[in-house]
Amino acid sequence: MSIEVWIGTSGYSFPDWVGPFYPPNTPAGRMLRYYARHFPLTELNYTFYRVPTPRELIHLVEKAPAGFRFVVKLYQSITHELKQEDAPAFQEALAAMSQTGALLGVLAQFPERFHNAKQTRAWVEQLAQWFGNYTLAVEFRHRSWDRETIRRWLHGLNVLQVSVDVPPLPTIFPTKLVLTDSTLYLRLHSRRAATWYADDKARYDYLYKDEELLEWVEAMRQARPRRAWILFNNCHRGQAAINAQRMEKLLRSFPQDFNLVPPPAYPEDSLFR
Numbered sequence: 001m002s003i004e005v006w007i008g009t010s011g012y013s014f015p016d017w018v019g020p021f022y023p024p025n026t027p028a029g030r031m032l033r034y035y036a037r038h039f040p041l042t043e044l045n046y047t048f049y050r051v052p053t054p055r056e057l058i059h060l061v062e063k064a065p066a067g068f069r070f071v072v073k074l075y076q077s078i079t080h081e082l083k084q085e086d087a088p089a090f091q092e093a094l095a096a097m098s099q100t101g102a103l104l105g106v107l108a109q110f111p112e113r114f115h116n117a118k119q120t121r122a123w124v125e126q127l128a129q130w131f132g133n134y135t136l137a138v139e140f141r142h143r144s145w146d147r148e149t150i151r152r153w154l155h156g157l158n159v160l161q162v163s164v165d166v167p168p169l170p171t172i173f174p175t176k177l178v179l180t181d182s183t184l185y186l187r188l189h190s191r192r193a194a195t196w197y198a199d200d201k202a203r204y205d206y207l208y209k210d211e212e213l214l215e216w217v218e219a220m221r222q223a224r225p226r227r228a229w230i231l232f233n234n235c236h237r238g239q240a241a242i243n244a245q246r247m248e249k250l251l252r253s254f255p256q257d258f259n260l261v262p263p264p265a266y267p268e269d270s271l272f273r
Helices: 028-035 055-065 089-099 118-130 148-157 210-223 238-250
Strands: 003-010 043-045 069-073 105-108 136-139 164-165 182-187 227-232 259-262
Touching: 003 238, 028 055, 028 182, 055 089, 069 089, 089 105, 118 136, 118 148, 182 210, 210 227, 210 238, 227 238, 238 259
Parallel strands: 003 043, 003 227, 003 259, 043 069, 069 105, 105 136, 164 182, 182 227
Antiparallel strands: none
């Protein structure tokens, strides 16, 4: 059975993508429509910086074509400060998007200081209760979470563990394919070790080479997940979109192994409304 593959990027609304990916003079309000002509899903990153309203998420769904999907990143107070005050409002917004059928999953990205410990495991279990109505995926940045016991525990919680592509640094979670379910959730950040602990712009300023992408192609062919969500987070200067399109081409070289989900159909006259 071939692997169902969804490819996209971690966010889509970036001024420095105009030129490398978006046509010249594309305004921010038209970026999603253009993006959805090329990819079937995106991660929403702005929800990490503030809690979205139900109306905001519904508006995004209305701007995208039918069949387009979103993964929503949890607000930073929930994943980085371990606070529960904002969870109810976030749940309300997710429920509104979920009712449209456009919500593919929810992403909890934890910082490197979030180590594997009794308290932090309890927090993950709390998130699994709050957001268990959706496909919840957790990304751990610290290497202490790289345990088979953790993957079995997450499987019991019905939570996906994100596989990451990152530099080979001593304390961060290693680049490897991990599965807690039949779905692979892969996020490719950067392999730029020298700037990993610099600001975000420098950390994610990286363009993957074909041979690096092919490492993942072969890993997926060996692991045979039922489906794969592949999201590129090297968003500086449109590199994520460039690599996402390149990954699509590489996967199409193995039609017996991969079934790529195409971008949804968009009425041509609606593209720039």
